[in-house]
Every structure is written in C-alpha cells, then in structure tokens.
Amino acid sequence: MGILSSLFGNKKEKIKDFQSRDAIIIDVRTTSEYEQSAIPGSKNMPLQTLNANIENIKKLNKPVITCCASGVRSATAASLLKSHGVEALNGGGFMSLYKKLEL
Structure with missing residues (x-):
C-alpha cells in the first residue's frame, strides 16, 4: 500500500462501497463537455x-460520486455537497473514475 493510500484510504475501495449503496454519479463539467463523452448513467x-x-x-438520500475532467471541479463539488450534509466522494477525472467503476 502506498503512502497516499495509507493516509487517505484506497479510492477504488471507497468507490466500490459507494456503488454498493446505489450512489449517484454527478459529472460537474459543462454541458458541452459532458455531451462529448460521459460515464453511462451519470447525471450532468x-x-x-x-x-x-x-x-x-439531498432528497434522493443516496451517496454521491462527483467527477469532472481532471478532478479539480469535482473536488469543489464534493466539498460543497459534504458541507450541506450529503455523503460525497470526489471521483476525480471522469476517465479515471470510469476505469475504477464496476459497470
């Protein structure tokens, strides 16, 4: 296990946990970016x-995985959601996240 994994946990395991609890994937890129390519089933x-x-x-009462192009906007989104009591995880860049998902 790498030093970052020991400090922050294994992101792939966290993603699996969120998926097992029917998480919603929210892609926070612009609509035009999303229309070019996106994770199947994600919400723009x-x-x-x-x-x-x-x-x-919040009404959906489900955990949320955020993603964007590189992980910067999705980190902001996850932080905002957490500050409002939503269980959220920054999935990072959508291509990297897609490879970690079990679809």
Whole structure:
C-alpha cells in the first residue's frame, strides 16, 4: 500500500462501497463537455448549477460520486455537497473514475 493510500484510504475501495449503496454519479463539467463523452448513467450538473440543486440531491438520500475532467471541479463539488450534509466522494477525472467503476 502506498503512502497516499495509507493516509487517505484506497479510492477504488471507497468507490466500490459507494456503488454498493446505489450512489449517484454527478459529472460537474459543462454541458458541452459532458455531451462529448460521459460515464453511462451519470447525471450532468455543471458546477455553477450545483448549489441550486443541493436540496434535490439531498432528497434522493443516496451517496454521491462527483467527477469532472481532471478532478479539480469535482473536488469543489464534493466539498460543497459534504458541507450541506450529503455523503460525497470526489471521483476525480471522469476517465479515471470510469476505469475504477464496476459497470
């Protein structure tokens, strides 16, 4: 196990756990980015619109995995969701996340 894994845990294991609990994948890239390529079944919610959708996300009562192009916007999104009481995980870049998912 690498030093980062020992400090932060294994992201792939966390993703598996979230998936086993019927997590929602929210892609916070722009609509045009999302339309070019996306994880099947993910929901597009550009970062700029996330705050306006938090109450609807909370009503779903499911964990959330966020993703974007590189992991920067999704980190912001996961942090915002957590600050509002949503169980959220930054999945990072959508291509990297896709490889870790069990679809």
